[in-house]
Amino acid sequence: MDFGFTDEQNAIKETAREMLAKRSPLSAVREAAESRTYPDALWSEIRDLGWPGIAIDEEHGGQGLGLVELVILAEELGYACAPTPFLSNAIAGLVIDSAASDAQRDRWLPGIASGEGRGSIAGTGDEPGLVPDAEGAAVIGLDPMTEPRLVEGSAAKIEPVELIDATREYARVSAAAGEPLDGDVARGLQLGAVALSAELVGLAQRAMNLAVDYAKERQQFGRPIGAYQAVSHRCAGMLYDTEEARSLTYYAAWCAGAEPQSLPLAAHMAKARASDAAWRVTNDALQVLGGIGFTWEHDLHFLLKRAKVGSELLGDARMHREQVASLAGLA
Amino acid sequence: MDLTLTQAEEAFRDQVRSWLGENNPGPEPEGEEAKFLFRRDWQQKMHEAGWAGISWPKEYGGRGASLIEQAIFSEEMARQKAPAPANVLGLVMGGPVVIAHGTEDQKERFLEPILSAAEIWCQGFSEPESGSDLASLKTKAVRENGSWRVSGQKVWTTYAHEAKWCMLLARTDTDAPKHKGLTYFICDMEQDGVEVRPLRQITGEAEFNEIFFEGAHVEDENLVGGEGNGWMVAITTLMHERAGLGAASAISVRRDLDELIEVINERGLGEDPVIRQRIAELKIGVEALRLGSLRALTQQMKVGIPGPEGSIAKWEWAMLNQKLTELAADVLGPEALRPGTEWSYRLLRSRANSIEGGTTDVMKNIVAERVLGLPRLR
Numbered sequence: 001m002d003f004g005f006t007d008e009q010n011a012i013k014e015t016a017r018e019m020l021a022k023r024s025p026l027s028a029v030r031e032a033a034e035s036r037t038y039p040d041a042l043w044s045e046i047r048d049l050g051w052p053g054i055a056i057d058e059e060h061g062g063q064g065l066g067l068v069e070l071v072i073l074a075e076e077l078g079y080a081c082a083p084t085p086f087l088s089n090a091i092a093g094l095v096i097d098s099a100a101s102d103a104q105r106d107r108w109l110p111g112i113a114s115g116e117g118r119g120s121i122a123g124t125g126d127e128p129g130l131v132p133d134a135e136g137a138a139v140i141g142l143d144p145m146t147e148p149r150l151v152e153g154s155a156a157k158i159e160p161v162e163l164i165d166a167t168r169e170y171a172r173v174s175a176a177a178g179e180p181l182d183g184d185v186a187r188g189l190q191l192g193a194v195a196l197s198a199e200l201v202g203l204a205q206r207a208m209n210l211a212v213d214y215a216k217e218r219q220q221f222g223r224p225i226g227a228y229q230a231v232s233h234r235c236a237g238m239l240y241d242t243e244e245a246r247s248l249t250y251y252a253a254w255c256a257g258a259e260p261q262s263l264p265l266a267a268h269m270a271k272a273r274a275s276d277a278a279w280r281v282t283n284d285a286l287q288v289l290g291g292i293g294f295t296w297e298h299d300l301h302f303l304l305k306r307a308k309v310g311s312e313l314l315g316d317a318r319m320h321r322e323q324v325a326s327l328a329g330l331a
Numbered sequence: 332m333d334l335t336l337t338q339a340e341e342a343f344r345d346q347v348r349s350w351l352g353e354n355n356p357g358p359e360p361e362g363e364e365a366k367f368l369f370r371r372d373w374q375q376k377m378h379e380a381g382w383a384g385i386s387w388p389k390e391y392g393g394r395g396a397s398l399i400e401q402a403i404f405s406e407e408m409a410r411q412k413a414p415a416p417a418n419v420l421g422l423v424m425g426g427p428v429v430i431a432h433g434t435e436d437q438k439e440r441f442l443e444p445i446l447s448a449a450e451i452w453c454q455g456f457s458e459p460e461s462g463s464d465l466a467s468l469k470t471k472a473v474r475e476n477g478s479w480r481v482s483g484q485k486v487w488t489t490y491a492h493e494a495k496w497c498m499l500l501a502r503t504d505t506d507a508p509k510h511k512g513l514t515y516f517i518c519d520m521e522q523d524g525v526e527v528r529p530l531r532q533i534t535g536e537a538e539f540n541e542i543f544f545e546g547a548h549v550e551d552e553n554l555v556g557g558e559g560n561g562w563m564v565a566i567t568t569l570m571h572e573r574a575g576l577g578a579a580s581a582i583s584v585r586r587d588l589d590e591l592i593e594v595i596n597e598r599g600l601g602e603d604p605v606i607r608q609r610i611a612e613l614k615i616g617v618e619a620l621r622l623g624s625l626r627a628l629t630q631q632m633k634v635g636i637p638g639p640e641g642s643i644a645k646w647e648w649a650m651l652n653q654k655l656t657e658l659a660a661d662v663l664g665p666e667a668l669r670p671g672t673e674w675s676y677r678l679l680r681s682r683a684n685s686i687e688g689g690t691t692d693v694m695k696n697i698v699a700e701r702v703l704g705l706p707r708l709r
Contacts, residue, residue, distance in 0.1 A: 001340060001399050002333050003622070003629040009332070029561045053624075060664035068332055212703050227706040229692075230448045232699035239698055240643055246623035248615070254332050329592050331601035 003250070006073070011015025011071055016076035019045070024082045026299040031304055032083035033166035043084050043115070051086065053113030055198050056093050060109035067094075067191060067256040071198040071249060077200025078310075081302050083167045085118055085133035087199055091314075094195065095141055095188030096150070099181045104150060108139045120175065124189060124315050132313070134158045142175060148185045149178035165309040167302055190267035191256055193314045197249040197274035201242060203307045204274075204281035208238040210300060211285035218290075231288055241277035248273050265327045272320035275311035282307045305323040334625065336403070343400050347407045350380060353379065355413045363536065369492055374416035374448040383446045384422050391430055391442050393422050402624075405579030409586065417684045420454030420489065421445035424568045425498050428515070430558035432564050441496070453494035455485040455518070455542060463693045465500075466509045466562060471502035472516060472542060473572065479503075480527045480548040481518060484562060485543065491527045491540035494520045499549070500561050513561030517553040524548060534679045537672065555671070577624025577644035585617045589679075600662060609658050613651060635704050639701040640683055642694040649684035649691055 005013065024042055024311040032039055046052065055060025055070040059079050065067075070090055077086055096105060096119060111117020115302050117138035123130045124145050132141055137153040156175040213237050215226030225231045252266035281303035286293040311317065336344060356373050359366050362506055377383045386401050387393020395397040398402065407413075416422060420493055426445045429437050434693035444450035462467040470483025491497070497518040518525070524547030529537035556564035592610060627640035660667040667674040685691040699705040 001336055001625065001629070002345035003626045004633070005332060116417055183348040198642075212705065217703060223707050223708075226699070227708045229696070229699075229708065232703075232705045233692070233695040235703055235705060236698040239702060240646065241621060243643060244616075244647075247619055250332065250619075250626075251334070251622050256336055258333070269618055272611065272634060273615050273619065275510065318608065321608050321615070324611035324614055325607035329589075329596075330607055330610055331596045331599075 005068075009069060009072060012189065013072050015049075016051075016073055018075055019049070019082035020082055024080045026081065026302070029083055029144065029167055029302055030082045030299060036166055036169070038083050038085065038169070042082065043086075046084055046086055047115035050091055050270075052093075052118075053116035055090065056097065056109055056113040058114055060105065061185075062093075062109070062113040067194060067253040068250070070094075070195055071253040074195045074198035075202040075246075075249075078199035078306075079206045081167055081203065081206065081306055085120070085137075085169075087195060087284040088120040088131075088133040088137075088168075089118045090195055091192035092121050092137075092139065093140060094232055095181075095185060096139075097120050098188035098191060099148065099183035099185040100150070101182065104179065104181075108150070111138050121189075121192065122321075123313050125171075129172045129174060130161065131158075131173045132172055133169050134173045135160065135169060140175070141181065142173065142178060142183050144181075144189055148181035150181060151175040151178035161223050164305040165302075167306050168309070170181065170309075184199060185265035187217070187263065189314060190252075190263055193271040193320070194249060194252045194256065194267050195243065196310060197252070198276040200278035200310050201246045201249055202280045203310070204242045204245065204304050206298060207282040207303045207307070208242055210237070210303075210322040211235060211238065211247070211288040214289055214292075225288075234284050234288060238281045239260055240280050245270070245274040245277035262266035265324065268320040268323040268327070269326060271315045272324060275317040275320070279304075279311050336399075340399055340403060343396075344403045344407065346406050347382075349511050350382065351407055351411045353411055354380070355411050358412075359414050360447075363538070367490065370414050370417035371448045372449075373414050373419060374418055377416055378447050378627035383416060383448075384426060385445075386393055387426060387430065387442075388647070391438060392446050398628055400629055404580050408580035409579045412586070416448065417493075418431045418445055418448045418451050421450070421455050421496075425452040425496070425517075428555060428564060428568050429496065429517075431567060431681055432515075432560075436552065437517075437555065444495075444499075450495040451490055451493045452496045452498060453488050453491045453520070453540075453542075454541075455488060455497045455499040457487045458484060459486050463690055465565075466513065468500060468502065468513070469595070470501045471498075471505070472503050472514060472549065474503075477707060478551050479516065479554070481516070481544040481547040481549060485606070486530065486539075486541045486542070486616065488527075488540045488542050490540050490706045491520065492529070496520065497525075497542065498565075499544075500565050503558055503561075510562045511559055513565075514558050515555045515561040516547045516549045517555060518544075518547060519553075522547060529542045532681065534676055537667070577586065577627065577641065577648070578621055580628065580644070581617055581624060586616060586621070587652075587655055591655060591662070594659070595662055598662065606658070606662065609654075612688040613655055613658065615652075616647065620644060620651065625645065642689070642697040644686075645689060646691050646694040646698075649681075652681040652684045 049061055051073055053062030054065050058064040066195035096108050112119045119139045120133050121139045122132050140151050140153055149206040156173050158171045158173050161170045163173050182240050215231050216224055248270040255262040255266045292298050335682045358371050385394040385396040389395040394688045429441050472479045472481045497520050499516040499518040502512050503514040524545050526543040528541045530541050531537050595601055624644050631637050659674045660678050
């Protein structure tokens, strides 16, 4: 029994943290969000590092690692709030790998693995046609819950949609036909939900760090505000939320490879908890920051908005809790 | 990351499982005294088979079990609803203190009867005016002709009326700073200067006691870890108190949750969307507690000492238990409000979960200060 990362996994984590701190500091996130464009240099560096194919098998040009490694990257990219199509592409890879025919996999996975022919999957929540990073995608998965099919990006009608989260691109996508996805789409979406949960954990961790650092520095009534229990207990609650979401996410990622029968419950738990945690922690961070946290000038709102949208994508907390209730044996 | 058990760990679990399957004495009887005797017999049986004090080193009569094995053992105990051993404080705190800080004579004298439950131990730490601020305690021990005289009052003491020995934290130097003037004693409870009174709680029962020391006598040889070192001696055991218990507490909450799900289904409330959301939230919380405990255990094995993560587990557990019993009360309605029913008892008893063994508010302080590095107000 060992609930820790291997040396190789730790190395992936450290490399990602260092690279993103250098290449994608919050000032760069702001620039991208304010212009609503992705920095090309970051995406090509991510591609050079082979990240898009981390969980895709070597036969299809990937690194052949597992969901745990993907989760490590997604968490770090969330921590950086990095403006890249990494996550949507990775989730498309998971769904196609799990649900597509051999021919479909041969056709789409190599492009997803290299990042040259990106994929994306439509959401499953209240706005089924809402797709992240659809513009420029080679392949888009539509109606995953009802009539799952793959369409070529060039054959789809893509209308950009602005959401409060400006660190990621969203669009409403429609297409007449497409090739049906006949395999296990549900499993693919569960894997995707785990990857998204990891991003939410990273966002929460970053927001907590910003708030805790501020609580140590900011003086009111002659003391750092972090010395007051109204503030310090709020911060403790942020750790509680973040760590619960993290434990559940890592566990679900581990289940994917090692204990597949436990994946559905684990994945629903992770996404439910991470959705709640990310919103609560980013909101609590704003409260600790006080007035400065409410200004456009402070970076926190990029985290908060991305957390809110991420908590809705691939099913919100309520939807995932409903699944948990069914699996828990409620009649 | 590998959450499967190794072959050796699996073999250990099977061994525990089959022994418990054959020897678990089943549900406990009603009444404090009957329950105590039942637990004492149970501990004797555990001891004969080598399952009492499994974390203790072999040379002191323990099993020398690894942290994982301890967690497996507690999980199996919880899973099979085995009763707690009667001398749980001696096994978890008293024995480990003697092993870590005691003299050879003390080890010779005290350890075996802890394991066999021949001598029950209780803990004399909390006082009416010293709860969370334990180091402010006022019970005094004064040296007199080569031994010690103790006077003061302790409270929230489990099994004080059954105990032979009390782990007593007393002030031996009133001039020293509050953490420095304390000494750890093993005090004989069977003497005139010690009076035990039951403390009735909101459930109506009396699990705990108050102890009054009026000139109680403690031999010098029963001082542990040196004069003035009491705080350090006490704190090392408090840290180990919860090591490995998180996973087991998750199992026991999960058991209660399964029971509640059955009740809900029986009453045809399984489709109520609000109840479904609340059950799911509890289910997720229980799993987070179990997994967080395993992560903390991994960490402890790597660095050697338990980290402050145990504080999060304690906090989680208290909150889950309280929410679970509240949901049960909502589901059962007036039935859960009649005294003496199982769920009314659990509803009331769980109110103390966020107080006993370190309050949730103090757990939050620990997390804020030791994990997040926030400044202390004091």
